[in-house]
Amino acid sequence: MTSSATSMAVREKRKRPFWTMERRDAAAGYLFIAPQLAGITLFVLIPLGLVFWYSLHEWNVLASTFRFIGTENYERLLTDRDLPRVLGATAIFSAGLVVLNMSLALLLAVLLNQKLAGITIFRTLFFSPVVVSLVAWTIVWSFLLQNNGGINGMLAAIGVEGPNWLRNPTTAMISVIVVQVFKNVGLNMILFLAALQGVPRELYEAARVDGASPFKQFRRITLPLISPTVLLTSIITIVGSLQVFAQIAVLTQGGPGISTTVLVYYLYQQAFQFHLFGYGSTLSILLFVIVAVLTFAQWQMRRKIVFYEN
Amino acid sequence: MNHLTRLKSATALAALIVPLAFAGNAWAQDTVNLRMTIWSANEAHLAMFNEIAAAYQAENPNVTVTFDSLPFDTYTTTLTTQIAGGNPPDLAWILETTAADFVNSGALAPLRESFAAAEGYELDDVTEQATALWSSDGELYAYPFSTSPFAIFANNDLITEAGQQTPAELIAAGEWNWDNAIAIAAAVADAGHDGLIVRDFNYQIWQNLASIWRGWGASPWSEDGDTCTFADQPMVDAMSFIHNAIFETGAMPGPGESVDFFAGDAAMTITQISRASLLPQGDDAFDWDLVPLPAGPAGEYAVIGQAGIGVFANGANPEVATDFLAFMTNPENSRKLAQFFPPARASLLTAETLGLTNPLLSPEQLESVVIAGITNGVVLPGHEGFAQIQQTVRAELDALWTPDADVEAVLASVCDRIGSLL
Numbered sequence: 001m002t003s004s005a006t007s008m009a010v011r012e013k014r015k016r017p018f019w020t021m022e023r024r025d026a027a028a029g030y031l032f033i034a035p036q037l038a039g040i041t042l043f044v045l046i047p048l049g050l051v052f053w054y055s056l057h058e059w060n061v062l063a064s065t066f067r068f069i070g071t072e073n074y075e076r077l078l079t080d081r082d083l084p085r086v087l088g089a090t091a092i093f094s095a096g097l098v099v100l101n102m103s104l105a106l107l108l109a110v111l112l113n114q115k116l117a118g119i120t121i122f123r124t125l126f127f128s129p130v131v132v133s134l135v136a137w138t139i140v141w142s143f144l145l146q147n148n149g150g151i152n153g154m155l156a157a158i159g160v161e162g163p164n165w166l167r168n169p170t171t172a173m174i175s176v177i178v179v180q181v182f183k184n185v186g187l188n189m190i191l192f193l194a195a196l197q198g199v200p201r202e203l204y205e206a207a208r209v210d211g212a213s214p215f216k217q218f219r220r221i222t223l224p225l226i227s228p229t230v231l232l233t234s235i236i237t238i239v240g241s242l243q244v245f246a247q248i249a250v251l252t253q254g255g256p257g258i259s260t261t262v263l264v265y266y267l268y269q270q271a272f273q274f275h276l277f278g279y280g281s282t283l284s285i286l287l288f289v290i291v292a293v294l295t296f297a298q299w300q301m302r303r304k305i306v307f308y309e310n
Numbered sequence: 311m312n313h314l315t316r317l318k319s320a321t322a323l324a325a326l327i328v329p330l331a332f333a334g335n336a337w338a339q340d341t342v343n344l345r346m347t348i349w350s351a352n353e354a355h356l357a358m359f360n361e362i363a364a365a366y367q368a369e370n371p372n373v374t375v376t377f378d379s380l381p382f383d384t385y386t387t388t389l390t391t392q393i394a395g396g397n398p399p400d401l402a403w404i405l406e407t408t409a410a411d412f413v414n415s416g417a418l419a420p421l422r423e424s425f426a427a428a429e430g431y432e433l434d435d436v437t438e439q440a441t442a443l444w445s446s447d448g449e450l451y452a453y454p455f456s457t458s459p460f461a462i463f464a465n466n467d468l469i470t471e472a473g474q475q476t477p478a479e480l481i482a483a484g485e486w487n488w489d490n491a492i493a494i495a496a497a498v499a500d501a502g503h504d505g506l507i508v509r510d511f512n513y514q515i516w517q518n519l520a521s522i523w524r525g526w527g528a529s530p531w532s533e534d535g536d537t538c539t540f541a542d543q544p545m546v547d548a549m550s551f552i553h554n555a556i557f558e559t560g561a562m563p564g565p566g567e568s569v570d571f572f573a574g575d576a577a578m579t580i581t582q583i584s585r586a587s588l589l590p591q592g593d594d595a596f597d598w599d600l601v602p603l604p605a606g607p608a609g610e611y612a613v614i615g616q617a618g619i620g621v622f623a624n625g626a627n628p629e630v631a632t633d634f635l636a637f638m639t640n641p642e643n644s645r646k647l648a649q650f651f652p653p654a655r656a657s658l659l660t661a662e663t664l665g666l667t668n669p670l671l672s673p674e675q676l677e678s679v680v681i682a683g684i685t686n687g688v689v690l691p692g693h694e695g696f697a698q699i700q701q702t703v704r705a706e707l708d709a710l711w712t713p714d715a716d717v718e719a720v721l722a723s724v725c726d727r728i729g730s731l732l
Contacts, residue, residue, distance in 0.1 A: 061394045062415035064624060147566030167513075167565045167711065253514065256708035272387045274698040275411075277394060 048288070054281035061275050073282035082258055082266070089173070090262040094241040096177040101237050102230070104181060105188035110218075112189070113196045123193070127186035134183065138250040141179045142166070145251070169259035172252050176260055180247055184240070188233045195229035196222065227306045235298050239291055263287050342630045344375045346401040346619070347389055351379040355650055362646065366637050373630060386697065393417070398622045400631040404452055406616040407517060409443045410535075410694040418451040418620040419628045421635065425450070428636040432655075435641065440654035443689055444618045452618030453639045456651035458582040459683025460521040460613045462491075462604070463589075466597040468577050469494055472501040477578075477601040488525055488551065491578070491604040495561035498577035504569045505561040509581035513565040513711050514704055517691050521580045521613045523548035525606015530691050530703070536732055538725035540703075541718070544608070549710065550717045557713040565711045582615055583680060584650065586670045600675045602682065614687035617651070652680055659684060699731050 055074070058067045077083060112123050129137060144150040145165040152162035165171045199222060207217045223230075245264045248254060254261035254269070261269075267287065271280025350356070356377060363375035378399060380388045386408050392398055404412050412418055425433045436454075444452040466476045474494045480486040495505030511518045523529075526548035531538050539545060555561040563569045563576075571579035572588040574596050580603070589598055603612065619639070621631040637643065644655050645663070653659065659681050661673040668676065693699055706727050710720040 059394075060415070061390050062411060062417040064393075064417070146568060147564060148568070149566075164564075164566045167708075255514075255705060256711075257705045269701060272391060273701065274695070275390050275394075276698075 051281045051284055054278055055285050057278045059277040061277060069278070073279050076279060077282060077286060082261075085258055086261050086263055086266045089258070089260060090242065092173060093177060093244065093260070093262050094238060096173070097180055097241040097244075098234065098237050100177060101181045101185055101188060102233060105185050105233070106192050108185065108189045109192035109196055110222075113193055123190075126189055129183050130186040132183070134246050135250060137183055138179060138247050141175075142251050145175050145179075166252055167256055169256055172256060172260050176244075176247050176251055179251065180241075180244060183247075184237075188237065191229055191233055192226065195226035199225045228302075231298065231302050231306050235295060238294055238298070242287065242291055242294075263290075340372045342373045342627050344373060344400040344627065344631055344634055345378055346375065346403075347378045347380055347385075347392075347399045348403045349380055349382040349385045352650075358646055358649065362638050362643050363634075365643075366634055369637075370630075370633075373634065375634060393622075393624075398625050400625040400627060401619055401621050401635060403455075404618045404620050406443060406618075406690050407692040407696045407700070409452070409616070409618060409692050411696060412620060413444060413446050413451045414694055417622060417624070419623040419625075419632055420449045420451060421453065421621065421632060422448075422450045424632045425453075425636050425639075428633075428640065431636060431640055432657075435655045435657050437654055437656050440616070440684075443616060443692070444620075452620035453635060454616050454618050454654045455639060455644075455647055456615075456617040457654050457684050457687075458584060458615050458652050459680055459687050460518075460580055460582055460603060460615065461679040461683065462578050462580055462601050463571060463585070464578045464599045464601060465571065465574060465576065466599055468498050468501075468503050468574075468596075472497040472503075472577075474498070476599065477604075478599055481601060486601070487605045488522070488607075492551070492555050492559070492561045495555070495577050496559040499560045504563050504576035505578070506555070507563060507569055507571050507576050507579040509571070509579050509585070513708070516703060516707055517700065518580075519552065520688075520690050521603060522552060522606075524611045524613050524688055525603065525608060526551070527606070527608035531693065531728075531732055535693050538729055538732060540724040540728075541721045546718055546721055547607070549721060553710060553715060553717055556711070583652070583668070583671065586668070589670065600671060600679055602679050612683040612687035613690065614683060615690050652684060654684075693732065695731055699728055702727050702731065 056068060056070060058069045058072070059065070108126055112119060112126070146152075147164040147167070149165075151165065155162040163171045165175045203221050203225075204217055207221055212220065242262075243264055244262055245268065248260055248262060248265045249268075252260045254265050258266075263283065264287065267280050267283035270276045270283060346359075348355075348359070356379070359375075359377050363377075366375065367373055385403075386405060389399070389402055422433070425431050440454045440457050441450055444450060444454055462477065464477045466478075469476050472494075474497050475483075475490075477486060477491070477494070480490055492506065499505040508518050508521065517530075520529075523545060526544040528539070528542070528544035528548045530540055530545070552562070556564055569575050571581075572585070572590060574590065574594060583600065586600070590596070602610075605611075619635060621628055621635055625631055639647070641655065641657070644653050644658060647653065648658050648663065649668075652664070658664075661676040661681065664676045664680055665671070665673055668680075671680075703724055706720065706724040709715060709723070710717060
């Protein structure tokens with residue numbers, strides 16, 4: 001650089017005020033996102049860092065000892081006899097929930113996407129469980145699902161002997177999935193309904209002129225056009241399914257055996273019931289990694305599945 | 311205002327503020343707020359505790375005591391979470407099952423010296439049997455304020471309706487044993503009601519079955535706590551008996567069924583005497599009796615539940631908390647506590663004293679159930695790391711609660727799973 005160029009740059013620098021337009025814009029932008037950023041830092045990032053820190057320690061709450069043990073808790077993940085079954089139960093629960101919830105929500109949305117008198121009543125009816133308190137909803141179901149409870153009473157009235165729903169590993173898993181689906185299917189239904197109403201009518205008219213069957217119309221027009229919503233709901237539902245806790249705590253406490261012990265419930269047991277906060281933290285890191293990988297994979301899949309994005 | 315005036319005013323102000331600030335500091339140091347976590351939300355219990363606290367406060371005006379009622383189901387979890395969060399209570403009720411965890415961890419402050427020094431405390435009056443669970447190496451870490459025997463409440467209306475002899479009649483005939491007791495339960499169940507309920511068991515809290523299996527001399531682990539004895543013959547026999555009563559004779563309600571003895575639906579229930587308050591009055595009342603547990607193949611026995619009060623060594627004021635505990639459990643206040651919680655003091659263990667505060671129970675019932683129970687009883691099983699052991703055994707035992715279960719195989723698998731935890 002020549003000396004004249006340097007002195008020009010210096011002059012330039014002197015002339016320009018500190019608060020340039022770009023800086024002002026940037027500062028305003030940061031100020032706008034500051035509350036959100038503070039919240040995320042305080043309630044997400046710092047706890048996440050602390051959980052990782054705890055996962056490297058053995059923390060005996062009663063004896064007030066906090067000892068660094070390196071990767072021992074992570075090695076324990078590999079030798080934990082119950083963990084494979086817990087992950088299996090988590091996968092079954094998530095898969096069952098996502099398939100049942102999404103298909104039922106889509107079916108309901110298609111059925112309710114009609115211009116009929118009183119259709120709003122049905123829409124409200126199917127949506128109403130979403131606003132009911134989760135624990136109250138689950139407690140009522142726990143009474144219904146007892147061996148001498150309401151559901152088996154109704155079955156007995158038509159001469160069918162119902163199973164002991166919450167005491168058999170298979171029916172217990174089905175029960176927790178169905179209770180959760182009925183609770184939240186309304187939310188996905190409303191999202192699908194909004195998406196369906198955004199599909200241009202003239203496309204169907206054109207398809208009809210071309211002689212496409214209703215199924216073909218659904219397959220070729222509806223599904224591709226609502227695919228962004230399908231992606232969104234699938235991410236919400238899968239992430240939500242991995243966080244299920246209250247239903248398990250109220251209905252089965254993870255039993256019978258450990259057949260309905262999903263990952264969140266297992267980490268709750270380890271940390272808060274067995275006071276193994278270090279290992280509990282390690283399990284929550286595992287959960288974090290699983291959620292992150294699944295969300296990333298779904299996001300990648302959008303290129304193949306999602307027809308178009310605004 | 312010139313410089314000098316300003317200086318004068320500032321000095322005057324400082325002269326006013328500084329002593330006030332120091333006085334405030336002194337008050338702050340002297341005022342002690344003690345917090346005790348409990349699992350009862352019973353108003354009568356709270357009124358009694360507040361009365362004791364008020365009496366203590368009259369002697370120590372700088373101390374206040376608050377009682378923090380936590381839900382029973384998640385009591386220990388909430389307590390340990392408070393400790394983990396750096397907010398331990400000063401004093402806490404502790405369940406017998408978790409006694410080993412608390413006593414051996416070093417979390418609790420030693421009490422013996424303070425109790426011995428407290429005027430008129432009479433530490434020798436507190437039976438050694440009652441303090442065994444709460445002691446380690448000769449030091450006492452919690453006071454056993456409640457020692458409650460398990461007993462059987464019987465619905466004599468349902469029993470006679472089913473054409474059976476009442477427990478009292480069987481006791482008089484010297485035939486009050488498990489075979490006859492379960493036969494009564496089966497007969498009442500056959501008559502369309504329910505038989506015997508082990509209260510709070512619910513196919514989860516398996517340690518409450520100790521009220522049955524002790525009759526076979528069974529226990530979940532060896533006395534030193536090192537060896538699993540779930541698969542030993544006495545436990546196999548006792549569990550076979552229970553399994554048979556559930557799935558063959560229907561004498562006990564099966565898993566997933568909710569039945570309430572106190573609503574008059576069942577012949578008998580095993581529970582602690584404090585539940586007498588649940589007995590229905592008026593039109594719903596039935597002819598009931600309270601009897602000791604029946605004799606098992608291993609003879610007569612008794613099982614007790616215990617609760618202790620400990621002081622947290624890491625609390626803000628362990629000395630004051632210990633002093634309050636000594637006050638709360640002195641002979642005079644122990645007499646008050648005995649209204650609701652069977653006492654650990656030998657001098658209070660008389661039918662006369664207990665009768666004053668348990669009007670529902672007859673002197674015979676108090677003598678045969680409460681006093682004999684407390685004197686001879688074995689405490690419910692507990693162990694270090696009990697929460698994890700409890701959960702592991704619960705999960706394994708689920709395989710037992712099916713009609714075609716292989717009792718021996720299930721119990722062997724219990725030992726296989728908890729061996730490493732003992």
